[in-house]
Each structure stands twice: as structure tokens, then as C-alpha cells.
Amino acid sequence: MAFRRVYDLEEETSFCVYSSAIGHVLVEDRKYPFGQTIHCGPGKVRISVHAGCIETFPSIYVKGDIIRSDNTWMAEDYTNPPIIAGFNERYTEESQKPSVWEYREEVHLPVSVEVCEDGVLFGFETELTAVLEIHDSRKDRRLRVYCGESREEALDREHCYYSWAPDEQTGRCPRCAVRYAFVAQELPAFKEEKTTQGLCHENGELLCAGAGQLKEEIKVRAIHQYTDIPVRARFSCSDVLIDRIWSVAEHTFRLCSGIFFIDGIKRDKWIWGGDAYQSLFVNQYLMADADIDRRTLLALRGNDTMTTHINTILDYSLYWILSIKVHHEAYGDLAFVEQVYPKMVTLIEFCEEQLDEHGFIIGRSGDWIFIDWADLDKEGALCAEQMLFAECYRTMALLGGRIGKDAFICGNYLQKYETMKENINAFYWNAGKGAYIDSFASGREHVTRHANIFAILFDIADGRQKVQIVQNVLHNDAVPQITTPYFKFYEMDALCKMGYLEEVLERIREYWGGMLERGAVTFWEEYDPSVPQEEQYDMYGDKFGKSLCHAWSASPIYLLARYYVGLRIMDPVNGKYELCPHLEYFDSLECVLPAGDKQIWISWNGKELRFGEKQ
Amino acid sequence: MSRSTSYWIWYPGDFELYHAMQQNFSRVERGYGWPAFWKS
Missing domain, CATH: 2.60.120.260 (Galactose-binding domain-like)
Structure with missing residues (x-):
């Protein structure tokens, strides 16, 4: 170099x-x-x-x-x-190493200590990404630490995700997601039996002291490691449940916002294009940190030549293009658009190699067509993918125009968008059902919420069609419900766009409030109210497979800020914004939200609305 | 960016790709590493 x-x-x-x-x-x-x-x-x-x-x-x-x-x-x-050259505002000292990301640390002590069978369960006030440090007053034994996002997980030594032997010198365990930590003495694998003194070998020799004694002999603390991105929003309202939902969503989102936007803090901890796309929406109203957007988007896209889809998922490649638009709308970041536009072009060219005879995108053989964890009819070209693809063309034209790309090139993208939109309506709109179907190739005329939600969000449907979609799909209980907070976000966004604010507020209370009722301290990767409580942590056929702190479930922050407080950022560079509040659903509400470099405050006492800018 | 400050500089994207690799290699499941290499 x-x-x-x-x-x-x-x-x-x-x-x-x-x-x-x-x-x-x-x-x-x-x-x-x-x-x-x-x-x-x-x-x-x-x-x-x-x-x-x-x-x-x-x-x-x-x-x-x-x-x-x-x-x-x-x-x-x-x-x-x-x-x-590339740089980052965080690396300005000669003594720093750009290959080392610097975390801030915060010590948390357990708020509960409980003897459970042969070990001790330590509970923290909330979920953390922490290095656990175990101090054992005795040095003649080995301990093992079992971590859990839930009490059940920590107590399940076989199925919990993370278990560690603390470092012999420091007593520290590797950094991981933890709400509960179960600590027990590690024993040799031979037959043992419990006695009143503790665990005994079959020959009667005492193997380890009872857990009551263990509780007195060990101390645990959690060193929470996080990236310091200041929260610029403040929210409080008369509705206690909504207040709690905002606060839990904020905690969830901050835990998942480190060097990059990651999906969740347990299990994957990976950077996923679709998850990141949603994080951009929340970020602009909570932290308004443009740099984490940039870091995440550069990391996701990688270098040219493009040979596989982002995260190997077709839709996640498409969200990457849409992400650049969301980022630019929030921060007016033309320098970044200029930097990545060539990669937007090569990405869309890569996609254009994967079209069927109608011009619909089908990916390559073996590509992952995701959209959501749902029963979609994926035979042939999937409708929801076409809607994302059409929106990509519109984005290429829009952002190309912003950075002064040739009008002919931008016009060409716009033409492709119009053609795509016409074809989607010709092939996927089913007049009899008054809805878009997943696939025209299968002949099954299967209707799900997903494509119909996108049709509203991306204006693929006209006004008349949108009204039909709400009636025939979104308000139709016969169409299976969304089970991930991921797509719930899009559904709530679409309903808000259609003006159903009272309904959405109620559904936020029900859905996100439902997780709180089941003991959530952070919002989950998936929540299906019909699943019995004893199976609520299952996912992917794994007893504790579900991530209980997942960024894509933090969307109530966006919904509340965008539609109820009603703040829309119009021109972040020149500090222009639109405020169109709908606070009639609250007895009172106080809120501060970022808009570019400005801080907008709004205050509602049930009668009078006041607002202004803070410096 | 302040004109009176020195910054660490690199080839654009290198920083993000390196840390993304670290991030995507940090997954551990019941004692087993689970690295993701999204071709970059």
C-alpha cells in the first residue's frame, strides 16, 4: 500500500x-x-x-x-x-492501534444470588455484553460458569450457549451475552451422590462443598463492554407501557450497536444486511450516529468484484442499496454516496445477471431467498424480491441525480423502475383477491402479508390497491400473522403510512408489551404469542436458539418518533425538518429527538403542544 | 475532521473489512467456533 x-x-x-x-x-x-x-x-x-x-x-x-x-x-x-485515504474519528492518537477496537467498560454487580442444586445462580439487572470475573476464595478447585439470556438457559448446563472455565490467573471469562450466570464446581466424570455435606464420591470422599458454602466463597462481577455512542433522544409519556417499551427498545438497540450494527448479542453477533437496514431507521431517531451506518455499510458490501450476495442472501444485497438512501436522507452524507455509488452500480449489475425471461430477479441457483421466517411460496420469482429490486432502481436514479450522474444514466434507471413496477402489477396483482400473490409460477395464488406490505411502503400499489391490501390482507385474520419483530416493523410502518395510528399503538402495546409480560428485559428475535411459555426460547430447533436481544425488534423507537411525535427529517445538512405530531393518543408526552445536528424538543400536556430546538 | 489533528489512515474500507472479519469470527456456540466469511 x-x-x-x-x-x-x-x-x-x-x-x-x-x-x-x-x-x-x-x-x-x-x-x-x-x-x-x-x-x-x-x-x-x-x-x-x-x-x-x-x-x-x-x-x-x-x-x-x-x-x-x-x-x-x-x-x-x-x-x-x-x-x-480512509480514516475514523476515533483514531487520532499515535499510541492507538487501528486494528484494536476500544470498548468502554462498566462494572455491574449481581442483583440476585440464589443457591440452585449444586451451584449458585447470579442474576444481573438486565442483559449485558460482559466479561464475567469470578473471585474464588479457595484456590484448590476448578469452577465452571454457565451463562444465559434467561434463567432457564443458565441453569441448563447441557443446552446453554456459553459456558466457560474462568482463567486461572484472572478469574475472567470471555466476553459474551449474559443476564444470568450459574457457577458450579467442575467435577471429574465419575459417579457421585449428594449428601448433606455436599457432593460425594461413591467411596464417601467429599468432592465439593454444598452450594450454600460455595455461595459464601465466590464473588462474581460483570464487566460490561460497550461502544460509546451517545443517545441523543429522550422520551417519556403518560402511557407507562409505551414508556417501558421505548426504554427496553433503547437498551436492546444500544447492546446491538458496537463497531457495527449486529443482529443480536448472543449466537450470531454477525453483520446482516437486512437487519442493518432496519437499524438505520432506529439510529436516525435515537443516536443519529452516521459513522456506525458507514462502518456497517462498508463492511457489508466488501470489495468489488461482487461474486456472491451480501450474506449470501438476495434480499440482503437489495437492502444494501436501499440503506444508502436511508442513510443519506438522515444525514445528507453526499461524500459517502459518492464513495459507494460505484459499488451500488456493480451490485445492481450483478443482480441484472440473475433475471428470468420477464425481467424478474430470481438469483442464482442455491442463492438464499429469505424475506422472512415465514411460509412464502418461493416457486419461481418471488414477488417481495421484485418490489425491493424495483425500489433499488428508483434509489439508483435518485442518488445518482444527487451526486450529478449523467441524466441519461439516471433516466435509464428510472425507466427500469417504471417497467419493473408495471410488470409486478401485471404478474402479481390478483384482482380477485385484491392482493399481491407471492408467486405466479406456482399457480397457487398464495397470499402473504410480506409483498403486500412492501407494495404500500414502496408505492408499487396505487391508492386504490393500497386500500384493498389493508382490507384483504393486513386486516384479514385468515392471512397468517407475522411472527418476527423484523417484519412486524414493516407491517407497522405500512399501517402508519395508511393512517392507522391508533391501531398500531395498540399493536405495539400487545406485541412488544407481550414480550415484557413474559419477562423480557430486551426485545427478542421472534415472538409468537401463541407459543406456550415453556417453549418461548426455542428457535431453529434449538431449546435456547432464539436470540433474546435482537436489534430488529427495536423498531417502536422509529415508529413512535416518526409517526406519533411526527418528526421527519427533510434536509439534515440545512437543519430542515417537518413536525406533524399525533399526540392525541397520549395524555402527556415529553420528547427530544435529533434532526441532523439539531435537537428538537416537543412537549404535550394533553391540551397544549409546545416545541422548539435545543442547541 | 479537524485540520489540526493527525488521523490514522488506511486504504478505504480496509478498517471496516478487518473488523467485520473479527466480528463475524466471534460467534461461539457451546464451545465451538462458528466463523462466517462473507466474501469480501
């Missing part, structure tokens, strides 16, 4: 280059090692830094009064033309 910059110096100056990479500094024709002060100038000075690294990516830090590394430097990989 080469980093280059030319300076026109008025006088002599000095600088030093720091890097853990292998390489050198080239000033005009002379080479210098890293870490040496270099004097140069006055006059034109050409600097190149050559750096290579096998263990991690090469990075450099140039320190000097005038000569400093920043985004005025160009980076070159010897393959493509030079481009503006």
Missing part, C-alpha cells in the same frame, strides 16, 4: 511517520525509516509512505506541525487509481 501527498511548504518543517507495518517513508528520492523525525522544505515536497502488513491492514500515522495524516492523503493499492 502507498499513501501519498504533495506539500508546498513555505518554510522548513519536520514530521514523523508511525506504523506497525513493514515499510518506509520516501521524501522526494530519499528513504527514511518509520519513527524517525524527518526535516524537509521549504518548497514542493513529495511524500510517499509504503506500508505492508500480513497480520492486519496497513495503517500509518503522520505527526507534524504542518505535515499530518488525514483525508487529504491519497491511498493506492497498486491495482486501482489512487483514492482518498
Whole structure:
């Protein structure tokens, strides 16, 4: 890798280059090692830094009064033309290592300690991403720690996801999701029996003390590690349940917002394109942190040439294009749009290689056509994918126009959007059912909520069709209900767009409130009220397979901010926004929300509405 | 970006791809690692 910059110096100056990479500094024709002060100038000075690294990516830090590394430097990989170097606002000190993400730490002590069989169960006030630290006053035994997002999981030694032997020196366990920690003595695998003194070998030798004693001998603390992204929103209202839902959604969302937007803090901890798309909507009203959007979107897309779909899922590639639009609408980030637009183009070209004879996208053989954990008719081209694809064309045209792309190119995308929309209506709209069907290839005329929700959100349906969709699909109990908070978000968004605010508020109370009733302290990956309580943590055929802290379930924040407080960001760069509150459903409400760099406050006492901007 | 500050710089995208790899390799399930390599 080469980093280059030319300076026109008025006088002599000095600088030093720091890097853990292998390489050198080239000033005009002379080479210098890293870490040496270099004097140069006055006059034109050409600097190149050559750096290579096998263990991690090469990075450099140039320190000097005038000569400093920043985004005025160009980076070159010897393959493509030079481009503006990458940087991050968090890495400004010579002592930092860009390959190490720096977490902040917060110590949490258990709020409950309970003897359970041969061990001790420690409970924390809420779920954390923490390093557990176990202090054992006795040094002659080995302990094992079983973690759980639920009490049931921590107590199930066989099925819990995370169990650790604390480090012998530090007593620490690896960082993981934890609400409950069950600690027991690790025993050799031979027959044992319980006695009043504790566990005994069959020959009568005492193996370990009873759990009551263990409780006195060990201390546990959780070192919660998190990325500090300040929350800019504040929300409180007269409806106690809605208040609690906002607060739990906020906690859920913050736990899932680290270096990147991840799906959940247990199990995957992966960056998923569809999950991230929804996180962008919540972020703009809660933290309004543009950088986590950028980090996530760059990570998801990777480098060209594109050879597989993002996360191997067709719809997740399409959401990536739509994500750039959501990000730009929230922050007016034209520099980022310019940076990634070439990758939007290559992504859509990659998709255009996967069309059927009608121009519908079908992916390649073996591609994952996801949309939702639901019973969709996926034979042939799936309707919901076409709607996302059409919206991608509209986005290409819109964002292309914003960064001054050729009008012919943008017009071409718009034409493709119009054609796609016409074809969707011709092939998938079923006049008899007054709804879109999943597949026309199968002949089954299967109706699900999914495509019909997208038809409202992306304006594939006209006004008359939208009214029919609400009646025939969204308000029709014969059409199976959505079971993931993921698609529940889109459904609630569509209903809000159609003006059903009272209904949506009630459904937020029921659905998200339903999780709270079942003991949730963070919102779940999936919630089906009809599933009995003893099976509520099952998913993917795994007893504790369900993630209980999942970013895609934090959407009440977006819904409340966007439709009830009614804040819509119009032009974030110039601080323009629209406020169209619907607070008639609340006796009182106080709220602060970010809009670009501004903080908008709104106050409702049931009679009078006041609002303004905070500096 | 402040003009009076030095920043660590790299080839654009390298930082995100490296940390994404770290993130996507951090999954552990009942003692077994479960790495995801989304081709980048």
C-alpha cells in the first residue's frame, strides 16, 4: 500500500511517520525509516509512505506541525487509481492501534444470588455484553460458569450457549451475552451422590462443598463492554407501557450497536444486511450516529468484484442499496454516496445477471431467498424480491441525480423502475383477491402479508390497491400473522403510512408489551404469542436458539418518533425538518429527538403542544 | 475532521473489512467456533 501527498511548504518543517507495518517513508528520492523525525522544505515536497502488513491492514500515522495524516492523503493499492485515504474519528492518537477496537467498560454487580442444586445462580439487572470475573476464595478447585439470556438457559448446563472455565490467573471469562450466570464446581466424570455435606464420591470422599458454602466463597462481577455512542433522544409519556417499551427498545438497540450494527448479542453477533437496514431507521431517531451506518455499510458490501450476495442472501444485497438512501436522507452524507455509488452500480449489475425471461430477479441457483421466517411460496420469482429490486432502481436514479450522474444514466434507471413496477402489477396483482400473490409460477395464488406490505411502503400499489391490501390482507385474520419483530416493523410502518395510528399503538402495546409480560428485559428475535411459555426460547430447533436481544425488534423507537411525535427529517445538512405530531393518543408526552445536528424538543400536556430546538 | 489533528489512515474500507472479519469470527456456540466469511 502507498499513501501519498504533495506539500508546498513555505518554510522548513519536520514530521514523523508511525506504523506497525513493514515499510518506509520516501521524501522526494530519499528513504527514511518509520519513527524517525524527518526535516524537509521549504518548497514542493513529495511524500510517499509504503506500508505492508500480513497480520492486519496497513495503517500509518503522520505527526507534524504542518505535515499530518488525514483525508487529504491519497491511498493506492497498486491495482486501482489512487483514492482518498480512509480514516475514523476515533483514531487520532499515535499510541492507538487501528486494528484494536476500544470498548468502554462498566462494572455491574449481581442483583440476585440464589443457591440452585449444586451451584449458585447470579442474576444481573438486565442483559449485558460482559466479561464475567469470578473471585474464588479457595484456590484448590476448578469452577465452571454457565451463562444465559434467561434463567432457564443458565441453569441448563447441557443446552446453554456459553459456558466457560474462568482463567486461572484472572478469574475472567470471555466476553459474551449474559443476564444470568450459574457457577458450579467442575467435577471429574465419575459417579457421585449428594449428601448433606455436599457432593460425594461413591467411596464417601467429599468432592465439593454444598452450594450454600460455595455461595459464601465466590464473588462474581460483570464487566460490561460497550461502544460509546451517545443517545441523543429522550422520551417519556403518560402511557407507562409505551414508556417501558421505548426504554427496553433503547437498551436492546444500544447492546446491538458496537463497531457495527449486529443482529443480536448472543449466537450470531454477525453483520446482516437486512437487519442493518432496519437499524438505520432506529439510529436516525435515537443516536443519529452516521459513522456506525458507514462502518456497517462498508463492511457489508466488501470489495468489488461482487461474486456472491451480501450474506449470501438476495434480499440482503437489495437492502444494501436501499440503506444508502436511508442513510443519506438522515444525514445528507453526499461524500459517502459518492464513495459507494460505484459499488451500488456493480451490485445492481450483478443482480441484472440473475433475471428470468420477464425481467424478474430470481438469483442464482442455491442463492438464499429469505424475506422472512415465514411460509412464502418461493416457486419461481418471488414477488417481495421484485418490489425491493424495483425500489433499488428508483434509489439508483435518485442518488445518482444527487451526486450529478449523467441524466441519461439516471433516466435509464428510472425507466427500469417504471417497467419493473408495471410488470409486478401485471404478474402479481390478483384482482380477485385484491392482493399481491407471492408467486405466479406456482399457480397457487398464495397470499402473504410480506409483498403486500412492501407494495404500500414502496408505492408499487396505487391508492386504490393500497386500500384493498389493508382490507384483504393486513386486516384479514385468515392471512397468517407475522411472527418476527423484523417484519412486524414493516407491517407497522405500512399501517402508519395508511393512517392507522391508533391501531398500531395498540399493536405495539400487545406485541412488544407481550414480550415484557413474559419477562423480557430486551426485545427478542421472534415472538409468537401463541407459543406456550415453556417453549418461548426455542428457535431453529434449538431449546435456547432464539436470540433474546435482537436489534430488529427495536423498531417502536422509529415508529413512535416518526409517526406519533411526527418528526421527519427533510434536509439534515440545512437543519430542515417537518413536525406533524399525533399526540392525541397520549395524555402527556415529553420528547427530544435529533434532526441532523439539531435537537428538537416537543412537549404535550394533553391540551397544549409546545416545541422548539435545543442547541 | 479537524485540520489540526493527525488521523490514522488506511486504504478505504480496509478498517471496516478487518473488523467485520473479527466480528463475524466471534460467534461461539457451546464451545465451538462458528466463523462466517462473507466474501469480501
